[in-house]
Amino acid sequence: MNAPARNPALPAVAEVPAIRVAGLNHWFGEGEARKQALFDVDLTVRPGSLTVLMGPSGSGKTTVLTLMGCLREVQDGSVELLGHELNGAREADLVLYRRRLGFIFQAHNLHGSLTARQNVMMGLQVHGHRDEATQRKAAAHILGALGLGDRLDYLPGNLSGGQKQRVAVARALVGNPAVVFADEPTAALDKESGMTVVRMLKELGRQRGTTTMMVTHDNRILELADRIVTMEDGRTVKDTAP
């Protein structure tokens, strides 16, 4: 997408940002229990970059991620994802935008009745069922890259926690998402596969311009990040490039 030689941390002048958040506020609860979780958050993310979001628990990292990922309705302020304004977007449009995203959750959230390969194929079939053979091959390929080539037809119940998490990563990445959202993915991955995933994401960023937003406290990942945004009490308090 872009000249890979340039440092992706430095914003270019005429570039469409992958994500642009402006004046974002968010509240949870109703009436008396209503509590503000985000305060006037501004954030612009360059395509192809790996941004790490960190901060204490309850600081609003997950809330920001779900708002940017079309999983939660924007209440106040603006979130532009790949050039689309999410505030006030129709549900049908949100469904379409989600197809260009990849989510890596803390829990693997695999479907227990589908094999590893079938779970990964679900990440492709959202774009249509045509050519099942190709989809099977693509699923096998990415599972192989994540070291699961010999576990293709295993049900999640017969896989270890780390293996399940890698299947979930494969499912998120197999459809070539434009933006990947990962919320503490390394919690359930062992150190080595955690680094494999992050290197994969870096590589995808360089080759295909895949943008990654990741919540993590893992120091080794922080070193690989293009940018580190720190949150506290619903506000962004620090924004650095290592």
Added chain:
Amino acid sequence: MTALLGALIGRLPIGWLQLIHSRTRLAAAMAGVAFANILVLVQLGIMGSLNNSILISYGLLNADIMISAENANTLTEGDNVARQRMFQALGVPGVQSAMPFYVATADWERADGTSTAFVTFGIDPEKGDYLDAGLAPFAPRLRLRDSAVVDRLARNMDASALETLGPDDPLRFEVRGVTLSAIDSFAAGGGFAGDGYMLVSDQTFHRIFPNRSTGAPDHILIKIAPDADPGVVLAALQAQFDGTGLRVRSFADAALEDQDYQTTERPTGLIFGFGVVIGVLVGIVIVYQILSTDVADHLAEYATFKAMGYGQSMFLGIVLEQAVILGILGFVPGIAVSWLLYEMLGAMTGLPVELTFATTAAVFVGTIIACLVSGAIATRRLAAADPADLF
């Protein structure tokens, strides 16, 4: 199977995979659908046998028009018709002939304690043409006093004893103090009004039922002239008897109205109709329970699919896919067990129960529709799948 369904649905058959992944749930659902099917089919079978048995009783006779009392809803119920009316009817243009028809039930009680209730038809032996073509030849032979032709399919009867019947070797038996000679037999079978049928002459009928007056038959049967227009003759007869408290109907209509009355107005018919409704409801509730539990158990998976960009139609598709699969898988054992029960019911009661293709097809379609209704209700739970809860 998975590949076939996948090709059919155009995506991985997730509903099917979920179902076969929890075998207990699948078995419970299949049992539920099968149970509902059996309930419905057995009720329908009994209803059908009621209908069949009514048709059989009319089928023994052969007439164009029947004159009955207003409250005579069936062949055997209601008041009599004055024989006088027959002569009035004969005066109507287009009426070729008429026959007074007597019917009552007579018990043949045997020494061993068993008994057979014969629905006894008293007919004029000179008018064999009022009997079904197969029975017509018996009419002249009934002229002989106290002779009878009996139903070899009647309940509690030893059919083999009737096989060798003949004019020289009749079977003698006693009903209501009269010793009758069974000179021949025919095949009809028991219904709800009696265990079987018996044909006698009108004279013998009055010997068996001395309290019945010859001047008051149960119905008057009429045949119209071959060149007469049945509709015109019927209308003329209806006009003739207008205001007399009599019903004048074509014989075919009388049979249909009898069926209609017995299946929709009588408690027996109502109970079985109600049983069908209960069966359908039981099926819908069981399938709904199973499907909505399955949805509830997979909310996290569905939420994940929502996050991945799948739309509502795919989740509806999964639930309806499951509904149709359960319908088909439950129907197979349901129809098999019902068929067995039909055989047993027929053997035990002698009722004409029959599992017809039409019934089978209708129940199959009904099963699929009922399952889809259950599935449609169960999909309401899908709204609870919220992808924002996943992180």
